[in-house]
Amino acid sequence: MTFENKKNIIDNLQSDAEIFALLASFYLTNPNGIYAHSVATLDVESIEDDAMRKAVKKMRDYAALCGDNESEPHLLELKRDWTKLFRGISPEYGPKPPYAQLYSQMGDTDFLSSIAELYLDVGYTGYKKIDDRLDYIGVILDALAVITLLRQKSVEDENEVEYQRLSAIFECISRQFFASWFKEFQKLALTHVQTPFYEGALALTALVAEDFN
Numbered sequence: 001m002t003f004e005n006k007k008n009i010i011d012n013l014q015s016d017a018e019i020f021a022l023l024a025s026f027y028l029t030n031p032n033g034i035y036a037h038s039v040a041t042l043d044v045e046s047i048e049d050d051a052m053r054k055a056v057k058k059m060r061d062y063a064a065l066c067g068d069n070e071s072e073p074h075l076l077e078l079k080r081d082w083t084k085l086f087r088g089i090s091p092e093y094g095p096k097p098p099y100a101q102l103y104s105q106m107g108d109t110d111f112l113s114s115i116a117e118l119y120l121d122v123g124y125t126g127y128k129k130i131d132d133r134l135d136y137i138g139v140i141l142d143a144l145a146v147i148t149l150l151r152q153k154s155v156e157d158e159n160e161v162e163y164q165r166l167s168a169i170f171e172c173i174s175r176q177f178f179a180s181w182f183k184e185f186q187k188l189a190l191t192h193v194q195t196p197f198y199e200g201a202l203a204l205t206a207l208v209a210e211d212f213n
Contacts, residue, residue, distance in 0.1 A: 006155060013152035020145035023208060026201040027086055027098065027138030028130060031078045036066035039197075051207055058200030081195045086137075095188035098137035103181035111135065115177055118169055122147050137185075137205075140178050144170065171212075179212035 029035050040063040047053040066075040083089065088097030096102050101111045115134050119127070124146050127139045147170045154163040186202045193199050 006158070009155050010152055013148055013155065017145050017148040017152065019208060020141050020148060023201075023205050024138050024141035024145060026198070026205070027136070027141065029082075031066075031075065031082055033066065033068035033072075033075060036063040036075060036078065037068065039063035040066075049207075052204060055200040055204040055207065058196040058203075062195055062197040062200075078195055078197055081193060081198050084192055084194070085189050085198055094192045095185060098182075098185050098189075099133055100135035100137070100140065100177045100181055101133075103184050115140075115173070118173055118177075119143060122150060122166060122169055135177065137178075137182070140173065141205075144174055144178070147173070174212045179209040182206060182209040 025035075039059055042056055042060050044053055044057045044060055047056055062074065062078070066072055066078060084094040086098060088094065088099075100115075104111055112134055119125075119134065122143075124143045126142045126146060127134055130136075130139055130142065132139055147166055151163055151166045151170065154160075154166060183206055186206050189202055190199070193202065
C-alpha cells in the first residue's frame with residue numbers, strides 16, 4: 001500500500017461496500033413500497049459493466065412498476081417471489097434456501113463455528129439485528145460490506161497490518177462461504193423465479209461471486 005494510490009484504494013473499497021450492501025438488501029428485505037421505490041431510483045446508466053448494468057436495469061424497471069400501494073399486483077408478486085426463493089417454505093415451492101451450509105460438504109457444527117470465528121475476528125455483529133443464521137446469504141453479504149468498510153478505514157489510517165489481516169478474512173468469507181456455492185443456488189432458484197426483479201438480483205450476485213472463483 002502506497003500513499004500515491006491510497007485514494008484509489010479507498011474509492012474502490014467504498015464502491016465495493018456499496019455493492020455488497022445492495023446485494024445484501026435483496027435477500028434481507030421483504031419488499032414493500034418504500035424498498036421498491038428506492039430500487040427504482042438506482043442510477044443504472046453510470047454502471048460501466050454491461051452485464052451488471054443489464055441486471056440492475058431489470059430490477060429497476062420492475063421496481064418502477066410496483067408503486068407505493070401495498071396491494072399493487074406487481075408488488076404482491078415481488079413479495080411472493082422473495083418468500084419462495086429465499087425462505088425455504090417447502091421443496092415443492094422453491095429451491096433449498098440460500099444457507100451456505102446446505103450447499104457445502106462441511107458438517108453443521110464445523111461450518112457454522114468456522115464462520116462465527118471469522119465474524120468474531122472482525123467484530124461483526126450485524127447478524128444479531130438480522131436475526132437469521134450466520135450462513136444466510138444476506139448475512140454473509142452484509143458482513144462482507146462491513147468488512148470492506150473496515151478495510152477502507154485501515155487504508156485511511158495507513159495501517160497496513162490491519163488492512164492485510166482484514167483482507168485475509170474477507171477473502172476467506174467471500175470465497176469459502178459465498179462464491180463456492182452461490183452458482184448452484186442460482187441454478188436452482190432460476191427454475192422457480194417469477195419476476196425480472198429477482199432474475200436481475202440473482203444475476204448481479206452471481207457476477208460479483210465470479211470475482212472470487
